[in-house]
Amino acid sequence: MDANLLSSYIFAVVVLNVLLGLMAYMTYLERKLMAAMQDRVGPNRTGPVGLLQPIADGIKLLVKEDIIPKHADRRIFLLAPLLSFVLAPVAAAVIPFGDSITVFGHEVNLYVADINVAALYFLAIGSMGVYGIILGGYASANRYSLLGGLRSAAQVISYEIILGLSLVGVFILSGSLSLVEIVNQQSETLHLGPLQLPNWFILSQPLAFVIFLIAAVAETNRAPFDLPEAETELIGGFHTEYSGFRFSFFFLAEYISMIVISLFGATIFLGGTDGPIRDGVWWLALKAFIFLFFYIWLRTTVPRFRYDQLMGLAWKVLLPLVLINILLTGFIRLWGLGML
């Protein structure tokens, strides 16, 4: 086995573990931020300022009884949370965390894989992620779960299209599906008269960015698009019947996919590791944090959509907008580049 492949494997393990740790503290961050926005304190009993709370929660969930409903489709019921949990971090494999660094004389690339179809790979993994939800909803033998699964299937298919199409403008401009290539292009400087701007795609594709943001929230089933769970309507939707660590798998998968899609958005639209001074992974982390903050902010602020409104938004508002964006980008790419 050659050293390159080995370093890739090691880096994959590192990314996976960092993601899992981040995810645990993502729950802490969400609770603390929400508490601050809602005029309360948040977790503060376990450890200093509640810092051990995620660990306590983890232990609690792990030792809880694992209840399987009597009429559940047992095999699928057991499979579904695993599917969700395994697929969520896999998408992070294509995200570049920086240029290569040298460790013990070996050059190590700060990405797990630079594949030619990285962006599409990301979408493909995202589209697989829905299986956990839809199968969990089906297998629970509960009508609320079934409704959650059905809603989720419709929602994820719709917003998957929007998410994919919102990226097409970026692909047209960059001419590549590889995230490494896209980040490299964004690190160039854009000269607009006297202004020197970073060539981030948020500047050339603002509409696509907004649509991506909306679709990303819907894709991860977060408020105000959390209809598959909707605790006040469907009592948790697809995970109504799950308990213990199987529930925690669903829960963690949601947070991991939030982090991963934030990293992805930061990479595609906000220049990834590119920053004003000293490029590096910290810039990526900062940008992803902005995304995550937006997620939490949204959750505390807005009410939930109704099912028909959600689908109407996707098909009647976002889809035409994103198609117009592709059309305009195509025109500019064909004839407009000389003018810039």
Next chain:
Amino acid sequence: MSLEISQGTPVEISEERALTDSRRQMVLNMGPQHPSTHGVLRVILTMEGETIVGCDPVLGYLHRGVEKLGETHRYSQFVPWTDRTDYVAAPSNNLGYILAVERLCGIEAPERATYWRMIMGELARLASHLVWLGTHALDIGALSMSLYCFRERELILDIFETFCGARLTTNMMEMGGFSRPIPDNLPGMVRDFCNIFPEKQVEYESLLSANPIWLSRTRGVGVIEPDAAISMSLTGACLRGSGINYDVRKATPYLYYDRMDFEVPLGTRGDVYDRYLVRMEEMRQSISIIEQCLDQMPTDGPLSLTESPYVIPPHDSVMKTAEDMQRHFIWVIKGFSPPKGEVYQAIEHSKGELGYYVVSDGTPIPYRVRLRTPDFVNLQSLPYMAQGAALADVVALIGTIDIVLGSVDR
């Protein structure tokens, strides 16, 4: 005028059609353990996809026989039970019952006590509306509203606590006024609250009224036609949201509501959003009523009738005079006996017309106590509104009726 609600109208369905319908429909049992049914309401929903075709509320999971308890307790002993019907606005319930019994006995509380009763009633209305707003918004998905609302409700509960020592089940009102003195800092607390609250209410509205998702979730949803509202005997914001001008405080004024300068908001469409607007405006009017009460109220004066046989004698005269001591003994041991007769006293509760019907046979125990709780009556508009709505709307509809199951089931 013909009032017709097609709820029970038979619709011709061919046999084949009925068969396919039943195969396509799904019965969803919502509650009694469901986070958005405000307690233990159970709703059996028949759905086609996400559209409701049938809605059947099932009541009684919190039935405690409050009316029957009224027939076994002495008049003053029943007051704590009224706390436990609509527990989010306990002083209003106390008030309604005490007013009914006072009318039966033909007594009236002194002026200062009456003003304080109005203040407490309006504070109870605010407390109840705040719970409604928080849970209604939470049902629709606005997570933070409930916490903001409960933050302000805390202030009201603090006032209750200062006044009578209890926060939720206040047992606040007594025959003939109040036997305990008003704490010195209470008027200041109420004033402070009246100064703070309008700003906070602007905050709520900036979160909801301007929010397109909130508008799309509430506008045009759960429309109640004025005729339907009347024929279902709705009261309160459910009725006024449909544009019908009926407020007990205006129609048959009790306490000193005829001295107050306030307006009754009426909706124009009768949907969830109108009821939301009506209740928000009612909160502003309540603040104005409380301020007027504080301004008009005599600063001192008796808080309770002293001479009436129906009222517990004041503490120091019990200690000083033999007559009062005897009266006190009898009042405590045997209770008071109102004259024979019956009375129906309605007050404008935060949820609508709360009526107490009390029949006395001249003994210390009522012959019959009947509660006309507003949300029990209002709840019958749920199947009407739910027809053709989406599943997600049902929680909004339950929220807009503003039910408290303790009051519905009694």
Next chain:
Amino acid sequence: MNELMPEHFMFLSAALFIIGMVGVLTRRNVLVIFMCVELMLTAVNISFIGFAWEFSQLTGQIFALFIIAIAAAEAVIGLGIIMALTRQRDTVDIDEVRELRQ
């Protein structure tokens, strides 16, 4: 056979195609039949892509792309028909749907 030969993917393709065909012939649930048809289409794709790889051509991959696009269209229409069918006849049993035959 020490390296990947055309026979490998041809056998895979044939096996999947025949499994799909047997499924179409023996199952009665129209949705399962539908899945079997998708499997057969995928089996054909394997052949196309395999030959493209063998001869360093891209025509096979292009064809596979078209097949996937057409399969998507077919899925949309097929599921639409199934939905309409279940709504009208309340069955997904292929044997009970004889309307076209009569």
Next chain:
Amino acid sequence: MAAEVLVFNLLSGIAIVSAAAMIMMRNPVHSAIALVITFVNVAAVFIMLRAEFLAVVQIIVYTGAILVLILFVLMLVNPDELPDFHGARPMQQIFGFGLGIILLAEIAVAILTRTVVAEPGPWTEDGMAAVGGNVQAIGQVLYSGYVLPIQATALVLLAATIGALFLGRPDEDEEPTPSRRTVATISLAHTRGSDQDEIPALSSANIKHEAGDRDLIMARDADEFTSTPEDDQKGQQE
């Protein structure tokens, strides 16, 4: 045996086993899951055959869209209420398996006895790398030689979308919702009946504008804005 062959055999083995499981499973949802496993393995085979783009498209289109749709339909059609579909009629089963075995034998003979001969093209691994990769290579070939087929495919997809919309439209014989929504009102504050234009004149002092283009009507008196049924009858007689 080369590692490549080993991996290929493993992938195709799983694909074939789960495909067989797909047609054997009694529960259609289990069948769908088996098919997902097959498709994912086939996508992996595509990657081995230097078709990364198609592998990803395979996953997005087949597993991400088509199978999710199938599952969606499967869930809508409640499986408990349906008859047992698995057992086809015995004749059908024998015929089906028999035909399958014969066809497999025929193809096996064909594969083992014949050799395909053709000119190798330019798109070797290095050839693809020269233009930037598989995606770029497919793009070049597709948009230079296959413009018309793309347009035709687009048309087919469009037609399919319209067809699906047509098939999925609500039933025409849907009963009209009961006409309870159109009742006359007795409140003056409310527009009367279905005639939405006729709004009674209200003095501006009574109207309070609210967010969302709504007005609240502020009643100062219990008698305002309300007509008794007698008033209504008088109005009708006049």
